[in-house]
Amino acid sequence: MSTELRNRLFQELDSLVLIDPHTHINALQPASTTLADILGYHYYTELAHSAGMPKADIEEEGIEPREKVRRLIQNLGPLDNTIQYSWFVEMAQQLLGYEHERIAPEDWATLYDLADSKMSSPTWETEVLEKSKLEAVFLTNDFDDPLEGFDTQRYIPCLRTDDLVFHLCNPTVRERLEKATNKSVTDADSLWTAIAQLFEHFKAKNAKACAISLPPDFAPTKVSPGRANTAIEALLSKGIDAEASHKRAAASYVFWTLAEHCAEFQLPFDLMIGVNRGVYSSGVFQGQDLYDSRVSLIQYQELFNAFPTVTFPISVLASVTNQELTSYAWIFPNVVTNGHWWYSNTPTFIEHDAASRLEAVPRTKQIGYYSDMYKLEFALPKFAMYKRILAKVLAERFVIDRSWSEEQAVAFGTQVLRGNVEEIFGLQDSPEGQSLDVVPSFDAPEQALEASDVIEGDEPPPAAGFPDELTD
Numbered sequence: 001m002s003t004e005l006r007n008r009l010f011q012e013l014d015s016l017v018l019i020d021p022h023t024h025i026n027a028l029q030p031a032s033t034t035l036a037d038i039l040g041y042h043y044y045t046e047l048a049h050s051a052g053m054p055k056a057d058i059e060e061e062g063i064e065p066r067e068k069v070r071r072l073i074q075n076l077g078p079l080d081n082t083i084q085y086s087w088f089v090e091m092a093q094q095l096l097g098y099e100h101e102r103i104a105p106e107d108w109a110t111l112y113d114l115a116d117s118k119m120s121s122p123t124w125e126t127e128v129l130e131k132s133k134l135e136a137v138f139l140t141n142d143f144d145d146p147l148e149g150f151d152t153q154r155y156i157p158c159l160r161t162d163d164l165v166f167h168l169c170n171p172t173v174r175e176r177l178e179k180a181t182n183k184s185v186t187d188a189d190s191l192w193t194a195i196a197q198l199f200e201h202f203k204a205k206n207a208k209a210c211a212i213s214l215p216p217d218f219a220p221t222k223v224s225p226g227r228a229n230t231a232i233e234a235l236l237s238k239g240i241d242a243e244a245s246h247k248r249a250a251a252s253y254v255f256w257t258l259a260e261h262c263a264e265f266q267l268p269f270d271l272m273i274g275v276n277r278g279v280y281s282s283g284v285f286q287g288q289d290l291y292d293s294r295v296s297l298i299q300y301q302e303l304f305n306a307f308p309t310v311t312f313p314i315s316v317l318a319s320v321t322n323q324e325l326t327s328y329a330w331i332f333p334n335v336v337t338n339g340h341w342w343y344s345n346t347p348t349f350i351e352h353d354a355a356s357r358l359e360a361v362p363r364t365k366q367i368g369y370y371s372d373m374y375k376l377e378f379a380l381p382k383f384a385m386y387k388r389i390l391a392k393v394l395a396e397r398f399v400i401d402r403s404w405s406e407e408q409a410v411a412f413g414t415q416v417l418r419g420n421v422e423e424i425f426g427l428q429d430s431p432e433g434q435s436l437d438v439v440p441s442f443d444a445p446e447q448a449l450e451a452s453d454v455i456e457g458d459e460p461p462p463a464a465g466f467p468d469e470l471t472d
Helices: 002-014 035-039 042-050 065-073 083-096 105-119 124-132 162-166 171-181 188-204 225-241 244-265 297-306 319-331 347-360 376-402 406-425 446-454
Strands: 018-020 134-138 210-214 269-273 312-316 335-338
Touching: 002 376, 002 406, 018 376, 018 406, 035 042, 035 065, 035 083, 035 105, 042 065, 042 083, 065 105, 083 105, 083 124, 083 376, 105 124, 124 134, 124 376, 134 376, 162 171, 162 210, 162 244, 171 188, 188 225, 188 244, 210 244, 225 244, 244 269, 244 297, 269 297, 297 312, 297 319, 312 319, 319 335, 319 347, 347 376, 376 406
Parallel strands: 018 134, 210 269, 269 312, 312 335
Antiparallel strands: none
């Protein structure tokens, strides 16, 4: 009964057309061009390296895509127990037409050629979106991104702000800011004005969120204009050699300014909390960062209290922080649980964390999942994984344990998967009243629409914990 029920719920949830609220997609080249784009994803390279594949074999300068795929596929054996391996198999089967349950090492060339044939098609991007049942995806855009050359209704901009908060001491970052805004940053007021201009630019280009990845020791607080001026003067005169206290004060000032502008421009502020950069300094590219359990959301209490009109979708890097996040979303009206990030993105952790959120947090305050993908092909297996887990939790915890009807369970799952994304990010307020139905060859199921109506651095971080790159 339980298995059949789960399967029925999954089939209903799997029919939904979704919006992915957080990715690292390059809107100018969203789909993969070779299989190396998929196997080069840091999950595979870091796992292969962890299992014994030399870093030099993975990151050899000038390595051709075909050779990189050969090496990685022949080193997938120790990974066949991982969920990441099953993602790859599902991608190969559903998107590329691979007919086997396991990736045989000797099949690397056949699989590469299958991918090459598919990915060279001019319609490959649209085909992947259709098979993945994706209507739109959020991007991760540098603050100086011109946001030109792509459909901002399908690829929705999001202002990523790590560089502004943590690297303003770097002259290159300041030069980028001044070039993007045509404003000279000399003090706190001019910096505030420049940031306001960034928001105006992004808002005009259909941006629906501001986002930042935060180290475990960051505790945002309001900084006085005088202290901000002193800190900015130190950054301007000494650059990266400025004292840590000035860097910290400037970071808090910029972060607080971002929150002020999120309030003014009515944008949610996505916070991804707890990443410690460069822990494994000898790791592969993007495979050096880990979570740090010393983080606590109590560090953000001043922020949550100061900006009651700003919605904060929160992602935590580790499942061990999930109960705290669930409790904050339970209490604070402006705190929303958001996806299952990075090291929490495995079925065991997702099931535990999702079940606690579904049982404890108001149904309107949960964003079920985002892919965090770099290429479109990853949406299909990642969302399928989450929908299977969601169907299991809904079947066991709600239909069986609490006597919900299957229709109620599907409506709840639809709200978590799709409806809340629309509501929280204001996606129903599209330009000229247009919907986001940008994949014309198929339509969202009727029940999905009804439910929605209810509603990455080169160096380790310094002691202050400032991150060096935008990853995950």
